[in-house]
Amino acid sequence: MINQLSWKVGGQQGEGIESTGEIFSIALNRLGYYLYGYRHFSSRIKGGHTNNKIRVSTTETRSIADDLDILVAFDQETIDVNYKELNKTGIIIADTKFKPVRPDDTDAALYSIPFTEMAAELGTSLMKNMVAVGSSSAVLGLDIHVFNEVVEEIFGRKGAQIVQKNLEAIREGYDYMKALLGNNQGTLELAKADGQKRLFMIGNDAIALGALAGGCRFMAAYPITPASEIMEYLIKKLPPLGGTVIQTEDEIAACTMAIGANYAGVRALTASAGPGLSLKMEAIGLSGITETPLVIVDTQRGGPSTGLPTKQEQSDLMAMIYGTHGEIPKIVMAPSTVEEAFYDTAEAFNLAEEYQCPVIILSDLQLSLGKQTVHPLQFDQVEIRRGKLVTDPIPEPADKAYFKRYEVTEDGVSPRVLPGTKNGIFHVTGVEHDETGKPSEVASNRKKQMDKRMRKTKNIRFNTPIHKNCKHEDSDLLIVGFNSTRGVIEEAMDRLEQEGIKANHAHVRLIHPFPADEMLPLVRRAKKVVVIENNATGQLANILKMNVGHADKITSILKYDGNPFLPHTVHTECKELFEYGNI
Amino acid sequence: MATFKEFRNNVKPNWCPGCGDFSVQAAIQRAAANVGLEPEGMAIVSGIGCSGRISGYINSYGFHGIHGRCLPIAQGVKMANRDLTVIASGGDGDGFAIGMGHTIHAIRRNIDITYIVMDNQIYGLTKGQTSPRSAAGFKTKSTPQGSIEPALSPMEMALTAGATFVAQSFSTDLKDLTAIIEAGIKHKGFSLINVFSPCVTYNKVNTYDWFKENLTKLSDIEGYDSSSRETAMQTLMAHNSLVTGIIYQDLQRKSYQELIPGYAETPLTQADLHLDQGSFDKLAAEFM
Numbered sequence: 001m002i003n004q005l006s007w008k009v010g011g012q013q014g015e016g017i018e019s020t021g022e023i024f025s026i027a028l029n030r031l032g033y034y035l036y037g038y039r040h041f042s043s044r045i046k047g048g049h050t051n052n053k054i055r056v057s058t059t060e061t062r063s064i065a066d067d068l069d070i071l072v073a074f075d076q077e078t079i080d081v082n083y084k085e086l087n088k089t090g091i092i093i094a095d096t097k098f099k100p101v102r103p104d105d106t107d108a109a110l111y112s113i114p115f116t117e118m119a120a121e122l123g124t125s126l127m128k129n130m131v132a133v134g135s136s137s138a139v140l141g142l143d144i145h146v147f148n149e150v151v152e153e154i155f156g157r158k159g160a161q162i163v164q165k166n167l168e169a170i171r172e173g174y175d176y177m178k179a180l181l182g183n184n185q186g187t188l189e190l191a192k193a194d195g196q197k198r199l200f201m202i203g204n205d206a207i208a209l210g211a212l213a214g215g216c217r218f219m220a221a222y223p224i225t226p227a228s229e230i231m232e233y234l235i236k237k238l239p240p241l242g243g244t245v246i247q248t249e250d251e252i253a254a255c256t257m258a259i260g261a262n263y264a265g266v267r268a269l270t271a272s273a274g275p276g277l278s279l280k281m282e283a284i285g286l287s288g289i290t291e292t293p294l295v296i297v298d299t300q301r302g303g304p305s306t307g308l309p310t311k312q313e314q315s316d317l318m319a320m321i322y323g324t325h326g327e328i329p330k331i332v333m334a335p336s337t338v339e340e341a342f343y344d345t346a347e348a349f350n351l352a353e354e355y356q357c358p359v360i361i362l363s364d365l366q367l368s369l370g371k372q373t374v375h376p377l378q379f380d381q382v383e384i385r386r387g388k389l390v391t392d393p394i395p396e397p398a399d400k401a402y403f404k405r406y407e408v409t410e411d412g413v414s415p416r417v418l419p420g421t422k423n424g425i426f427h428v429t430g431v432e433h434d435e436t437g438k439p440s441e442v443a444s445n446r447k448k449q450m451d452k453r454m455r456k457t458k459n460i461r462f463n464t465p466i467h468k469n470c471k472h473e474d475s476d477l478l479i480v481g482f483n484s485t486r487g488v489i490e491e492a493m494d495r496l497e498q499e500g501i502k503a504n505h506a507h508v509r510l511i512h513p514f515p516a517d518e519m520l521p522l523v524r525r526a527k528k529v530v531v532i533e534n535n536a537t538g539q540l541a542n543i544l545k546m547n548v549g550h551a552d553k554i555t556s557i558l559k560y561d562g563n564p565f566l567p568h569t570v571h572t573e574c575k576e577l578f579e580y581g582n583i
Numbered sequence: 584m585a586t587f588k589e590f591r592n593n594v595k596p597n598w599c600p601g602c603g604d605f606s607v608q609a610a611i612q613r614a615a616a617n618v619g620l621e622p623e624g625m626a627i628v629s630g631i632g633c634s635g636r637i638s639g640y641i642n643s644y645g646f647h648g649i650h651g652r653c654l655p656i657a658q659g660v661k662m663a664n665r666d667l668t669v670i671a672s673g674g675d676g677d678g679f680a681i682g683m684g685h686t687i688h689a690i691r692r693n694i695d696i697t698y699i700v701m702d703n704q705i706y707g708l709t710k711g712q713t714s715p716r717s718a719a720g721f722k723t724k725s726t727p728q729g730s731i732e733p734a735l736s737p738m739e740m741a742l743t744a745g746a747t748f749v750a751q752s753f754s755t756d757l758k759d760l761t762a763i764i765e766a767g768i769k770h771k772g773f774s775l776i777n778v779f780s781p782c783v784t785y786n787k788v789n790t791y792d793w794f795k796e797n798l799t800k801l802s803d804i805e806g807y808d809s810s811s812r813e814t815a816m817q818t819l820m821a822h823n824s825l826v827t828g829i830i831y832q833d834l835q836r837k838s839y840q841e842l843i844p845g846y847a848e849t850p851l852t853q854a855d856l857h858l859d860q861g862s863f864d865k866l867a868a869e870f871m
Contacts, residue, residue, distance in 0.1 A: 257662070264659070439636075
């Protein structure tokens, strides 16, 4: 009996690899296991190697595993590309159809099962995935009754016969594997899970659900990997609330349409990835100077240009902080878990209205698409705060004087009137303007308006700008990261602790304005600071140096090959850094 | 009820004396009053260029955005508050060069807004460069040997893109222009109104006199049927697009907003921002 293992299914894209992983993991989730998934896929519809790696555990897990226990292969390429990940007790379960060959340099056992043939005998070879799911269940020692419910939910609308055939395919795969395993039964058998029902979702699900909970009622967006799930979810869920999603002609339209809707008073969202964000930059500046609330999601992927569209990277950081010409107040937040993605998205709509500026929710491909077990989301923690929105009647002005929408105030935030309000007429322009919004190039006015805008976010109120796991007053290492690296860092930390290295962990959730006051004491009391990030230039490390200094003790561990960090990489590189002073 | 004077504000336009845009400003103010609007019930979203300043010269809510993007901003405003009368406006460079992608899609999307283009066939604010509306051979600072690209025909393009309201007018004809803007505001769907609005400073070819000589009023064409797309296209081609009046109007097709499933009858700005715990639990349960 083991408490956790790692399972991977691979084959050609378009062969149902994704649904194999999906059905298997939904069943595991129902049984109460904790899951963490990572999909390897390419920017094409059919063909090309794809795989789905899932870590299954009886306790909480927040990252992919270093190695692999079970590899389910639908073609030889899957074996050739992935077998080196298999550990000593690992096994390969492969479709007999492609005459699988076990590589010479592996200890892994190969079990050949006629997935396709068995499925074809039941009616259609499409069900080969179900046979594979059944075989995998046998290895894990699962009670396959759990599939009755799952298969019904997925195939129910296709009729009872289809459901029955799929369940038979699972049963046959299960029985065949049981017979093959013989005496080996039990080596990879999983301890029973607690049977608790838990949420199982990707970061994009949480972002979309957070938007709904946070009062978002309109979205304008253009499809892009890895952000499209957000618009696809909201187009299903907004109509019952009176709202909708418009798929626009381009990213610029998506951003400017969201600005128009926010100006008119609806909480509106747009979401994209790097290439889309590059196109939205001028509009982000418009939101900044016109003080129009705007919430934008950036699900980072490999850049620049089209880059690595289906791969993990965290290289938009500087662009999100500084992007757009000129200078504007902006808030950039970086949730590090699926739960935080939910709460932060809901909160982003409050911040956008309170500070009347663009708010960027930074995610990354692994956080946005990695499907995982999620703690219950506390809806009662979600607040709706609309800042200085004017709701009282406005007295009639003398001589058609415009409302002072850009009144210079102490905190920089001015009262905000929505179009349609009687006696509230004001002008909005991306040109520098006076307190009523009328264009003005007067030097003294320019300075007043610029100062007013820039001081809005100076003392931003943000709950937990840094997630801290800092057990040590003085640390050997302070490990810093953002977005999806939180899990691997936590796992590496545990290993470092066992080796007697005093490590603290600070995960930055508010990227801009940078929470320097909170970070500085942690940096001061660390012998060394190591910043873990998926980019080539150490962007977060540079932001850290700019904001808290101590450049001499800040080092980076970087990965920009398109794949997420593994716990052992972070562990060994941190250890080397501690022992030898550099990497 | 508001009169056109109530749509005047106390800002002096920075347009050149004699600019065609003054008449467009007056026509919008008159049309707004004629259809019974109040100043706070209208939002004008404009682009960048001389004509883009128009949103600041009318006493109503106004949004002067970024170059070429007045249409998506205006559509966002209308989606958020369907009770507002939303007018988008800008120049030919704004709508037919940098913003062309939005123009063609706003036309086919058919959200209920009115788009008024002040077409002077030149870039004025940047001091005299060619526009997609400049005729081949037209000499400007950026085409010193004469433009080698043909002029775009926005009216023909609108017809092929699925427009439900296509009209053209001339800025000196205030009565006709006002009537067309009124019709555009009343039209349930996207209305495109191209207004020849001469630039007296940089365009010495397409002058007031030139338009007077070359324009044909559709009302002078006997039996002109604005409900026929085919007639509209043939007439535009026969007159090199130099016609004024309502060229085409489709009264059958529903606006985008009438077709959205579930879209609220009341402005979205009035929607409840709070979900109740029960609805949230139901949404969350779908992820278990």
